[in-house]
Amino acid sequence: MPELPEMETYRQQLTRLIQNAPITGAEVTRPKSLNVEPERFIQKLTGNRIVHIDRRAKHLLFHLSSGEVLLLHLMLGGWMFFGTEEEKPDRTTQVVIHYGDKHLYFIGLRLGYLHMYALPEVATLLSKLGPEPLDAGFTFARFQNVLKGKKGNLKVTLVDQSFLSGIGNCYSDEICFSAGILPLRKLSTLTEEEQHRLFLAMRSVLLEAIQYGGYIDEPLFVGDRLTGQFDAKCRVYDREGEPCLRCGHPLVKTEVSSRKCFYCANCQS
Ligand SMILES: [Zn+2]
Incomplete structure (x- = not known):
């Protein structure tokens, strides 16, 4: 999607x-x-x-x-x-x-x-949607605010549109990998340093994905060289068994609340 x-x-x-x-x-x-x-x-x-x-x-x-x-x-x-x-x-x-x-x-x-x-x-x-993660006003302090009192694991929360807007199955995994945090981690266990890593990873992953036109397969028009370039840049999503780009261990696929979830069990903790 x-x-x-x-x-x-x-x-x-x-x-x-x-x-x-x-x-x-x-x-x-x-x-x-x-x-x-x-x-x-x-x-x-x-x-x-x-x-x-x-x-x-x-x-x-x-x-x-x-x-x-x-x-x-x-x-x-x-x-x-x-x-x-x-x-x-x-x-x-x-x-x-x-x-x-x-x-x-x-x-x-x-x-x-x-x-x-x-x-x-x-x-x-659209009023029930959570904040836009790339809005200039969405600072780390505001991110900490929306994290406050949140139960459940990182994967399920990141894809919840009332928590944050626009993140789905692929980018939730990419963000967790970039931050070096396991998608199954309970939100309540994140340290402030981990919250900050997550915030920075969210911004950098989404901005890079926009820069490379996202992962959609099909071009928007004849000669469109932008759309879909990020597909080749996904680090973990749909890469089960491939070596982790950071540590070489084979990537793992699991299911979290009936959603596909990819991560490195070695360098994400
Ligand atoms: Zn790894």
């Missing part, structure tokens, strides 16, 4: 590709991906523009010039492609937004959705 760096990469690239471009139409082949009737969706979009793209947690918010917001969550298996009909990958699309002879294709949007809301509704919907 795309996490903060993947959605941030989409946000930055789509801003360059579609911001302020006139929408010439739309197509819906899976009405369940929307929260409004397809006819209304198409009518609302045609002649409209996306004037600004925001990201909050794993969502993108497409702000329309008419004031509404399209709220996108790709969930498991969702991705996007921008280009002409000839360039389009041979995959089923659920929603398409037309920009003349180019199109924004939403692919694999089965669990995911593209919902239309008035701006205040979106604010309410």
Whole structure:
């Protein structure tokens, strides 16, 4: 599932590709991906523009010039492609937004959705999300504050969207590895020094992943050299049995609350 760096990469690239471009139409082949009737969706979009793209947690918010917001969550298996009909990958699309002879294709949007809301509704919907780990105001002191009184282990807490926004299965493991802390550690047992290491690891891992375009396999457009470069840079995720890059011991895979979890049992403690 795309996490903060993947959605941030989409946000930055789509801003360059579609911001302020006139929408010439739309197509819906899976009405369940929307929260409004397809006819209304198409009518609302045609002649409209996306004037600004925001990201909050794993969502993108497409702000329309008419004031509404399209709220996108790709969930498991969702991705996007921008280009002409000839360039389009041979995959089923659920929603398409037309920009003349180019199109924004939403692919694999089965669990995911593209919902239309008035701006205040979106604010309410997203109000339960935890802080954004890369916000300038999210200091170590604030991080310590959200850790306070937290029970449970590190892995489960890091992926909890009400605790922090945008971290999922892959980056929780990468952050724990970078910090040298076991994902199964109870939060209550972390020393202040470990909390600080975790805070720094969280920032550096997420920033590096954004710099390398996240881990999504599929390019956003023909000639896209950014998207997915971080996949080759993951240190532990999906690397069961491979030697640890820090100490050489084979990496371990386990399951934590039915989530895949990868770590080095030798140099994480
Ligand atoms: Zn190791």
